[in-house]
Amino acid sequence: MIQTLVATLMWALVASLLIFRRKRADRSITYAAITIAIAMSLNVDAIYATADALLGGTNIATLIADALLMTGLFFLGRGVMRTGEYRPRLVRAVVSMPVLVASLFAITVAFLFIDRGTTTTQFMNDLGDEPPAAAYSIINFAYCLVVIAAMLTLASRQFRHSTGIQRxxxxxxxxxxxxxxxxxxxxxxxxxxxxxxxxxxxxxxxxAYGPLSLLTFLFLCAGFAVQPAVRRAQHCLRGKRTAALAADLEPLWHRATSVRPGLSQADPLATSADDAEGRLHREIVEIRDAMIDRRITFDTNPTEVALLERAESHLLGHDQAASVSTSDDEDGAP
Incomplete structure (x- = not known):
């Protein structure tokens, strides 16, 4: 039952990533979700028994599922690492191709020495008293442990340095x-x-195994699924804030361009009406040009200057109330 729930969670995450992250250049997290979803599906008893029977009935499906899980965690760790600038050397070493290849080689060698018998859906319960089986599982989960611990380090740091809904x-x-x-x-x-x-x-x-397994995948899936929703909400809020600031600056901008015509007057189509960021940027530039041009008289009061500075901070991304998180931009983020 737990395996079915975990597999369902993973495929739900895959669906959400394919919908919301399809335009991303880096697909590490998407690849990770697909790989782990396949691995978790192979852990469902009925699917495992069918797949292993097709592979000869000697529990080869266990090795395939575990190798896919390790590979998926590798992609997951790489995806999380790329979401921020904090990439300590130890984390880079752990989430590296050589470490993955060495771990996969080690579990394959250990697996070959296990007296596996015929298909069993309780692999470690039935065979865990064999030293090669114990070594196989320990290597597998030791690799998972160090990769997930690296993810914990990165995620907890991101949590401490985030604000509001970004957390x-x-x-x-x-x-x-x-x-x-x-x-x-x-x-x-x-x-x-x-x-x-x-x-x-x-x-x-x-x-403890079942609840911990379910909680692990539940929170990880929720975290990666929520990232696009948070990003979209922030993008929407920033757009509204940008439009509001542009509207607030418009009277000051009209005064500035009346005494010092700018590009907006020479080419009214220079900035699209639908481009709120471009419109606000043009207003700020033309107001600043009027303020520093000594050939004209253009006076501003402290309230107008404060509004102009708020608009500039907003465009530079220093407006914490409306800034868009870039922590997920490199990946398909999370």
Missing amino acids: LPAGLLTLGSAFGVALCVAVIVMDIAHVTDQLDLMHAVQP
């Missing part, structure tokens, strides 16, 4: 990463307990 996706990603770290630690503890015959410890930790 929502970062907060959700931070929670999802924290649950993910706990999930990986729980699995590694169970693996060690199983292979060392500490079954009481394994059974004590085992009930």
Whole structure:
């Protein structure tokens, strides 16, 4: 049941990313979501049994699913890393192709030494007492642990440095990463307990696996799905703020261009009426030109100067109330 819910969450995230991020240049997070969704689907018992039967019935589907999960987390980590300027060397090293390739090679080698038998939907429960199986799972989740821990570092920092609604996706990603770290630690503890015959410890930790798995994917999916909605809301708010400032500046701009005609008078089509940013920029430039031109007389009062400075700050992105977050711009962000 948990596997089905997680797979459903992942495919819902894929759908939202394909709709809202289709124009993005970098598709790391989209690729990650698709890859992880396939991996989680293979963990659904009915799908796993069918897929493994097609592959010979020796649990090869487990290796494929885990390799896809690791690859998906690699893309996910790369996508999160690209959403901000903070990219510590350790994080770059962890979320790198050499580390992924080495980890995939290691789990493949360990997998080949497992006495796998026939298809089982309880792979580690049935085979976890074998040292190669324990090594396989520990390597797998150790890689997941370090990548998710890197994501936690980046998301928590983004949360601390964000304001207002921008903190929502970062907060959700931070929670999802924290649950993910706990999930990986729980699995590694169970693996060690199983292979060392500490079954009481394994059974004590085992009930946490399902809730931690669901919470991890729930918050991560929510965080990545919310990012485009937040960005659109901020873009809309900024557009309204830009239009309002342009309207407020219009009387001052008319006075400025009446004594010092600018490009707007020479070419009325220079700025599209639908381009609020361009209109506001043109007004600011022509007002400033009139203010510094000593050949004309153009007086302003403190209220008008303050309004002009607010408009300039807004265009420069210093207007925190209406600025658009760029934390997700590089990716398909999150």
